[in-house]
Amino acid sequence: MKVAVFSAKRYDRTMLNELNAAHGHALTFQEARLEPETVALANGYPVVSVFVNDQLDEPVLKALAAGGTRLVATRSTGFNQIDLRAAARLGIRVVRVVNYSPHSVAEFTVGLLLALNRHIHRAYGRTRDGNFELDGLMGFDLHGRTVGVIGTGKIGRVFARIMAGFGCVLLGYDIDRNPDFEALGGRYVPLEELARESDVISLHCPLTEATRHIVNADFLAGTKPGLLLINTSRGGLLDTKAAVAALKSRHLGGLGIDVYEQEASLFYRDHSSDIIDDDLIQRLISFPNVLLTGHQAFFTREAFGTICATTLESITAFERGEALVNEVRAPST
Numbered sequence: 001m002k003v004a005v006f007s008a009k010r011y012d013r014t015m016l017n018e019l020n021a022a023h024g025h026a027l028t029f030q031e032a033r034l035e036p037e038t039v040a041l042a043n044g045y046p047v048v049s050v051f052v053n054d055q056l057d058e059p060v061l062k063a064l065a066a067g068g069t070r071l072v073a074t075r076s077t078g079f080n081q082i083d084l085r086a087a088a089r090l091g092i093r094v095v096r097v098v099n100y101s102p103h104s105v106a107e108f109t110v111g112l113l114l115a116l117n118r119h120i121h122r123a124y125g126r127t128r129d130g131n132f133e134l135d136g137l138m139g140f141d142l143h144g145r146t147v148g149v150i151g152t153g154k155i156g157r158v159f160a161r162i163m164a165g166f167g168c169v170l171l172g173y174d175i176d177r178n179p180d181f182e183a184l185g186g187r188y189v190p191l192e193e194l195a196r197e198s199d200v201i202s203l204h205c206p207l208t209e210a211t212r213h214i215v216n217a218d219f220l221a222g223t224k225p226g227l228l229l230i231n232t233s234r235g236g237l238l239d240t241k242a243a244v245a246a247l248k249s250r251h252l253g254g255l256g257i258d259v260y261e262q263e264a265s266l267f268y269r270d271h272s273s274d275i276i277d278d279d280l281i282q283r284l285i286s287f288p289n290v291l292l293t294g295h296q297a298f299f300t301r302e303a304f305g306t307i308c309a310t311t312l313e314s315i316t317a318f319e320r321g322e323a324l325v326n327e328v329r330a331p332s333t
Contacts, residue, residue, distance in 0.1 A: 001319045002026045003073075004042045006034040007051040009268065012075075015308045023312045025319075033264070036060055043067035047315050052076045052295065053264040058086035065090040071318045073311050078234060080207045084330035095314040095326045099154070100298070100306040106158035108297035109202055109232045112256035116228055116291045117142070136288075140199075143167035148198030150174075150191075150214065151205030151233065152181040159202055160184055171198060174205070195222045200230070207234035217242040226253035232297040235261035240280055247287050254289040258297045267294045 005012065008029035020027060028045070032038045034054035040063070042048050048069050050056060056064075056072060061083060064072070072082060072094045079096050087094050115121050118139040126133065146169040149156045157180050160170050170186035171194045172178075182188070191214075194201070201223070205211050215229065216239040229252060231238050240261055246252035260267070262278060276282060284290050298304070314326050 001047055001315060002045045003028065003047040003049055003315060004045040005029045005049045006032065006038070006042075006054050007268065011304070012308075015304060016312065019305075019308050019312055023316050025312065025315060034060065036063070039063040040067075042069055045069060047071045047073060047318065049073045049075060049311055049315075050081070051268075052078060052081060053267060054081055055264070056082040056087075058083050061086045061090055061092060065092055071095065071315065073314055075307050075311050078206060079328050080234065080236070084328065088330055093318070093324060094328050095311075095318075095324050096328050097307045097310045098326050100310070101300060101303040102154040102158045104300040104303035105155045105204075105232050105297040106162060108258065109155075109159050109204075109230055110162050112232065112258065112291055112293070113142075113200060113202070113228065113230050116230070116254045116256040116289070121291055122288060142200075145169070145199040146171060146197050148173070148194040148201040149181070149186070150194070150201065150203050150237075152178040152186070153204065155233075156202075156204030157181055157184075159204060160186055163200075168200075191219070192222055195219055196224070198227065199224060200228045202230040203233045203237050205233060205237065207236045212236050213239040213242075215239065215243070217245065220246040220252060223251070225251050227251075228254045228256070230256045232258040235259040235263050240284070244280065244283055247290065254291075255284075255287070256291045257284075258293045259295055260284075260292070263295060 003025050005027055008031055013029050016027060030041050034050050036059060039060050042064055044067060046068055048064060050072060070092060072092055074096050077097055082094055084094060119137040123137055143166055147163045148171045149160050150173045152172045152174045157178055160181055161184055164170060164184045170184060172181050172186045172188045173191050173194050177188055214237050220242055243255055260281060285292055314324060317324055
């Protein structure tokens with residue numbers, strides 16, 4: 001089956017081509033992001049594969065449908081970049097990667113937290129310049145501290161288990177209680193209590209209309225001074241302007257993020273020779289207590305291999321008219 005693969009980097013080509021030997025699809029790779037200016041590249045392709053920052057709103061989906069696309073396969077668990085209702089109206093089915101290694105994101109989250117708390121990124125820069133001064137590098141013991149986990153699904157649960165191993169007290173917030181989280185000693189509390197009691201808060205929930213800016217100015221005002229906030233889920237969970245204000249006031253003690261709500265035009269590209277005109281992200285990276293990475297938490301051999309394999313398996317099932325076990329549909333109203 002002909003497949004247009006958008007947002008395709010070298011590692012996408014390598015892994016997909018290797019695994020496609022068992023499927024035999026005709027893969028055409030486009031490094032460009034799928035958006036109104038590039039949607040014509042999908043004409044004549046019954047399947048389009050996309051990634052987290054591709055744009056699949058109603059106008060783009062209409063153009064895809066007009067060009068013959070009948071399946072969108074996103075190489076991600078999240079699907080907030082896709083207008084599912086518009087896709088359903090246009091007869092375009094959508095599949096995602098329901099499961100890949102939750103350890104990849106959870107372990108990276110812990111790495112961000114440790115680096116931010118103990119200022120490892122700053123120490124690395126100093127020592128390379130011959131500066132072995134410790135002033136400004138003091139952190140705190142995680143043992144005995146309270147860690148709030150917003151979203152206790154697969155990734156949040158693995159993160160919580162690691163933090164339990166550090167000897168942390170666990171608080172959780174989720175619309176669904178996870179008995180595995182409670183088995184770790186975790187306690188579910190209202191969001192306001194989690195904000196008030198936590199020394200560290202980590203975000204692991206999906207981005208929906210209900211969770212957009214779940215961490216906002218009011219939330220941050222109710223947190224402990226010196227809070228460390230980590231987000232490796234979706235950028236839109238955090239009101240970035242509110243976070244900048246909390247950093248400037250020195251109420252927020254540190255911010256570690258692998259995602260950013262305006263990342264679509266920035267991430268997965270080399271801008272080292274460009275002038276970045278996003279003033280908000282420039283402000284963020286100017287803070288010494290902010291650690292920002294480019295949406296790489298998922299990027300391990302195990303997780304990425306599963307993502308590519310699952311995507312190809314879904315396309316093969318579609319080609320054969322089989323059930324799409326990883327299909328995602330718009331919620332009924």
